[in-house]
Amino acid sequence: MSDSATDQPYALIFDMDGVLIDNTPEQARAFQLLFRDLGLTTNARRLLRRLNGMPASEILATVFTNPVPKKQLEEYAAQRELLYRVLYWNKRREVAGLTAFLQAARAAGFRIGLGTGSGEDTIGYILDHLGLRRYFDVVVGKDDVKRGKPHPDTYTATARQLGVQPERCLVFEDAVLGEQAAYRAGMRCVAVGTSLSATDFQASLTYIRDFTELTPKHLLELLEQHSAVPKPHKKP
Structure with a gap:
């Protein structure tokens, strides 16, 4: 997904636990x-x-x-x-609407990455069992970074591998520390409410219970309407 101003793609970066799956x-x-x-x-x-x-x-x-x-x-x-x-x-099953949303996002031109604190064995336990790996251009796990969330390293590394600037990346997170990691990485965030309510999050672009509630078109509108990245809390 690109626009005439920058001709740069947008990227969607997903956490795994609590986002792709409700575990x-x-x-x-x-x-x-x-x-x-x-x-x-x-x-x-x-x-x-x-x-x-x-x-x-x-x-x-x-x-x-x-x-x-x-x-x-x-x-x-x-x-x-x-x-x-x-x-x-x-x-093991995906959050409702996930595959359809990933397919639509890819068709719309978004780059797609996974940024998780899990190791490769655990990533495979989910992605490969559910047949989801094909939808991700990049997969970054705990062995690829020195510091886990709430530090920004996971999302910074994912954006770097995707070749997309942080300000054009949108993170999907179910955890407040993950949301903070996104802001520290200079990215915006969508809150996925598998275990928390909307009020638990600091400043997400939107709050969804599952991926049937969101379309790539709506996501693009949100990104263009809210260009500023929230400032994270001072303490990691």
């Missing part, structure tokens, strides 16, 4: 089962409302009173990942 309940359940095994009383659902979008090992680092070695946190994160995959195995 937050299973993610929370996996964390809760891990916490039970570790003797922790942390409420996983409340935790994810604040920290969803961060790498699992960094989320886990916040629940311990005393510092835990990084290697141990990674082991806990791997345990949580296994629990999540078992819980979600038979539930």
Whole structure:
């Protein structure tokens, strides 16, 4: 999608968890089962409302009173990942309207990227099982960047690989920290309400419950009407 002023494309960059798929309940359940095994009383659902979008090992680092070695946190994160995959195995399905929207966006000329905090195995567990990889020009995961969300690295790297300037990128996010990552990357954001309400987000262009509520034409109108990128909160 381009305009006569710049002749540059627009790009759509999607988070994965909670955006392409509605898996937050299973993610929370996996964390809760891990916490039970570790003797922790942390409420996983409340935790994810604040920290969803961060790498699992960094989320886990916040629940311990005393510092835990990084290697141990990674082991806990791997345990949580296994629990999540078992819980979600038979539930893998795309958010309503996703494939039709991706097809329409590509036909309209948008570049399309995926920017997620998941590793390649987890990306494949979703994208390849659901046959979605074909719709993405670029896929960026946690192994491709040094810092996860809410830092901007994931979305900055995705835009760079897409060859599109940040101000012409629009991020789809279900998490408040992901929204902040988009603004830090100099991009605008659409909030996907699989687990949060519209008022939980700072300044999204629009709020959708699924992709049946949006068309590429409407998206282009929003982008052209709201050119300014919101300023992120000061603290990552």
